[in-house]
Amino acid sequence: DAGITQSPRHKVTETGTPVTLRCHQTENHRYMYWYRQDPGHGLRLIHYSYGVKDTDKGEVSDGYSVSRSKTEDFLLTLESATSSQTSVYFCAITKTGIHTDTQYFGPGTRLTVL
Amino acid sequence: AQSVSQHNHHVILSEAPSLELGCNYSYGGTVNLFWYVQYPGQHLQLLLKYFSGDPLVKGIKGFEAEFIKSKFSFNLRKPSVQWSDTAEYFCALVSGSARQLTFGSGTQLTVLP
Numbered sequence: 001d002a003g004i005t006q007s008p009r010h011k012v013t014e015t016g017t018p019v020t021l022r023c024h025q026t027e028n029h030r031y032m033y034w035y036r037q038d039p040g041h042g043l044r045l046i047h048y049s050y051g052v053k054d055t056d057k058g059e060v061s062d063g064y065s066v067s068r069s070k071t072e073d074f075l076l077t078l079e080s081a082t083s084s085q086t087s088v089y090f091c092a093i094t095k096t097g098i099h100t101d102t103q104y105f106g107p108g109t110r111l112t113v114l
Numbered sequence: 115a116q117s118v119s120q121h122n123h124h125v126i127l128s129e130a131p132s133l134e135l136g137c138n139y140s141y142g143g144t145v146n147l148f149w150y151v152q153y154p155g156q157h158l159q160l161l162l163k164y165f166s167g168d169p170l171v172k173g174i175k176g177f178e179a180e181f182i183k184s185k186f187s188f189n190l191r192k193p194s195v196q197w198s199d200t201a202e203y204f205c206a207l208v209s210g211s212a213r214q215l216t217f218g219s220g221t222q223l224t225v226l227p
Contacts, residue, residue, distance in 0.1 A: 031212050040123075042204055042217035043158075050212050058214065090157060094213045100165065101146070101213045105158040 002104035003027045006091050012112045019078040021109050023091030025071075031094040032074040033058075033103070034066065036087040043090065049074055081113045116141040116209045120218035127195055128226045135190040135221050137179075137205035146208040147188040148215070149179055153201045161203075164188060175199070197227045 003026035013019050023032065030051050035043040035058075045058030047066040055066050063085060065077045078085055091106040119138045127133065139147065146165050150158040162173025169181040179190045188205060205218040 033212075033214060035215075035217075040219055042120075042219045043206075043215070044217070045214050048212050048214050056212070092215075096213075100163075101208065102148070102160060102163060103208075103213070103215055104160070105150075107157045 002029070002093055002095060004091060004093060004104065004106035006089075006106040006109050008109060009107065010110045012114065013081055014114050015082055016080050019081050019111065019113075021076045021089055021091075021111070023074040023076070023106060025074075025093050027093070027095075028071055029093040029095060030071075031096070032068065033092040033094075034064075034074065034076045035090045035092065036060065036085075037090060037108075038087050046076065046089075081111075083113050085111065086113045087111060116143075116207055116216050118205050118207050118216050118218040120203075120205055120221050122221045123219065124222045124224070126224045126226065129196055130194050133190075133192045133195045133199075133223070135203055135205075135223070137188045137190065137218060138186050139188065139205075139207050140186065141207055141209060143209060145181070145183075147179075147181060148206045148208070149173065149177070149188075149190050150204045150206060151175075151201045152204065152220075158204065161190070195223075195225050197225045199223060200225045 033048040034046040049055045049068045089109045092103045117140045148163045149161040164181045172178045206215040
């Protein structure tokens with residue numbers, strides 16, 4: 001849809017280990033986002049980015065950090081993974097236009113923290 | 115702060131009946147609303163969106179939604195559902211300078227063949 005890929009697609013890790021998820025886009029969009037999806041909660045915003053090296057916290061940012069050193073890449077890091085961070089993580093971008101700003105989502109990363 | 119409510123968490127229907135999924139929002143700014151669908155094991159796909167103008171919005175796969183400002187609602191409708199419409203449906207509201215989305219908790223729709 002919007003040239004978004006996420007890696008890895010699946011990961012199992014142990015409590016206390018660092019984890020980095022990557023989001024890559026090919027269409028040079030300015031805004032990028034990380035959400036987590038959990039049953040009964042819909043999608044909740046973790047962090048977002050206005051552009052290179054310009055990021056901000058979302059609703060559920062505790063335990064997560066992000067970096068955006070290039071327009072096309074937005075990295076989400078769990079410094080020390082916990083079982084409560086077991087979730088499906090989606091990256092998204094906004095295609096901007098007059099009265100048509102619309103978010104498109106990547107395929108997701110399923111993370112399991114044991 | 116903005117919020118989105120979807121009160122029907124799980125809807126089970128047989129094929130053919132019409133469908134209406136509720137969405138209510140709370141937001142003090144300009145309202146831009148979306149419905150997304152997530153088929154099993156897949157990512158979110160855009161069904162339709164409302165920005166301004168005609169409050170009745172038509173989307174893909176025969177879905178439509180009506181924005182009723184006085185009721186703070188943006189309900190999703192389809193005249194006749196099929197088994198292939200089995201999915202989770204999310205209503206969302208855009209806000210903020212980075213156009214971030216606030217989602218409802220989702221409605222799981224199961225259509226029995």
